[in-house]
Amino acid sequence: MTVREFIEKNDLQIITEGDLEKEIDGCYIGDLLSLAMSRVEEGQVWITIQGNVNIAAVAALTDPACILLVDGRGIDEATKIKAQEQGINILGTALSAYEAACRLFQQS
């Protein structure tokens, strides 16, 4: 499934857009950046509630297919600009991390 298909199937909000044709391969859920840094793998959906600018740095280094902000969390303008510059897909949803991961598992 591509990021675009994942968005369409779950009515996710696009907060910043990079390459939406990236293939999704699994997910990692976590809000602690040092853990995410060592655990997020290329192509995964990184599910988090963390919306500060450092998520863009972690994503730029670990290459997830997208970041999914759950529980209706948003990001600030600085994060938006940085993520956009680096071509990172950041999506948003009111779903919980558990609900989002279950859907991803069922749809993959």
Next chain:
Amino acid sequence: MAEKTINLHYTIDGNNFTTAGQASSNIKKVLKQLGVYPEAIRKAAISMYEGEINTIIHGKGGEANVAISPETITIVFTDNGPGISDIDKAMQEGFSTATDEARELGFGAGMGLPNMKKYSDSMTIESQVGKGTTVTMIIKLN
């Protein structure tokens, strides 16, 4: 792969979380251009990012010097921060002296130094309380 040693220098601004990751992104880009294999790039990027964060949170700013040779990537972080009084304790997963501000941003999990050790092939810490800390990491390329 680099035919001779490439030296890179970065200045790290203390207490500025928004610039964290710039040096590590740059290293990642350079290593990609040099054709270094992905696992070594990942190891270098993680080690470098954690070093940057530590230099910002604990070191009050400092510098990073990176040397890329055909055999190794050597990353040296130097700061003029408070130093580490008990290095063994600092190396324990989960031990952290980070501020509440750092914790709210998702840092301070006590994983920084352990991650740096885990993702580099060798790591040494030299620290003097009141003077600062130097962390040297080596990642092998063959």
